[in-house]
Amino acid sequence: MDREAYRRFELLRQASAQLHRLHPAHVVMTAQELEANFRRPLETWLPDEIRGELTGVLLALSNAPTRTCTELLLEFNAREQYEQTQQLIRRVRDICKAIPEGDALYRSFREFLVLNGKTTRHPLRVLFQPLDLSVEDLYRQPERHEVLAGKMYLCPSCHWPMTITQSHIACPSQWCEHAGSIFDLHRRQVINRLDGNSLKGQVVSDETLVLQDACWKFTLLPSSALALSE
Template identity: 35%
Template sequence: MDSVDSDAQRLLGLIVRAAQLDARECAERHDLLRQASALLWWLEPGSPPRTIANLLSCLSLPLEQWLDSRLRQGYEGALQFADEPTMLCSAIALETNPRLGWERVQQIVKKVRDLCRTRPHGDDEYRLFRMFLIEHGVVDADSSLDFLIPLQVSFNSLYEPIPQHLIRSGYIYLCPGCGWPMEIHHRAVSCGAQWCEQTVGIFQWMGDELVSVRTSKLIHPVTAKNKYRLVPALWAFTLIPGLLEMRLRDGIARLGITAELWPDVDQADLSFTANDRTYSLDAKVWNSPRNLGLHLVDTPSTGAIYIIPDYQRQHVDSLSEQCSPKQIKSESQCLRWVKELCQR
């Protein structure tokens, strides 16, 4: 990691931590913003130092309006809305320090994975567990989750109460892409996932109705009573990449090849066999390709080919150079490559 990346991550870490604090924690928030101000002044000596009041107001503005592109590391959007941290804020926290979120994911997923490896039908049980998380961004507290009992997973380790700022008149509005509650008070409404904004678009209020900007389709409200959402770390590291994993599985299947999700209890995200050779794929859906690259550089090689969304395909070459000898492909590049394998 070069000095610019290191400084950018430190700066993002400071302002994200400030945005995540409760407004009543003024002293700690001011201390973080004071450090951020000093670091910004050192990074941009030609610009006047930013006051704490200025940085506080910037937390509610899109990063691209006040932070230089070399320091944003590809992130766009605001860190706060109505003094509440946005999902972008959480995404930056997870991606700039993936161990924070990954440790929580590992506490749950690794425990289930290790247990399933000792059970007679563990492969199927693990796949059911992962599919459930991908397909249930929100659950009803009264839902039957008996299948979790033999896996020794508690409901509270997977799901949390839905924050009040996501509830409007007793209702929530679920993202058509991932099923998570959307941030309804923004001008451009979405769940906060870049994947969903790119694949299903954003939404806007037309009077009391929420409609798709792309299709004009109406999004119907769902009662918030007894509803719980998947915890953010599992949403970011399991549900969202799981959507790309399933698209890859379906795309490969259309080429006449059977692809298996999480084979041998998660030895890979996806594997398939062509011409008597088995290939492994690892789907990565990060907001910041730069931070993904830094993460992959430090990740031991498994021989898997890393797949990123098509909307980030312009970063394939730079990621491939940054992470060599690891292979990086976009979703469509991957499917073309599989098609070529089929024709050999």
């Protein structure tokens, strides 16, 4: 077993143990059984107390995480993520109160997050330096399931990279998907499933970064953005 396979195996074992702690009456699954269940509908194997109202599979045929997977992960850690994100925003706000022209800098910072679900390191370094932030505080490198043939496709609603599977391209947010951010691949074009318009991809380079998941959820999504509007 190579190092990556061993790491995945250990994560699956930990997930199985955590699932048992959350619901002791549930049958303990092996790492292999848990991984196999990721491709089965949640409602057939995950206890309702944990699943809530989420339905569907966690992994697509291409092994990319589905919207259900993203939402389950975000909701499972929602409180911790919310508090961490709020704390970071408050820290930036307090720094801006103590420096010259801080109000304008704070507005630029918030506007940048809203408008740049995808960016590169250079503008981040320029913006973040006076705010005592590192690039990694708010941004990360793109995941494999967010890139197709060297390009990523940003959600028209929230400007974050959409998830790419073998059958379609869609925003991980259910709100955005309902608003029309769901596309099909047709002859190397990405076509909106509702209005038939094509979407241009954004070239990905070694410098490309995207907003971290928690910051996306609590900053870009229309249903959550008001939480950080102070």
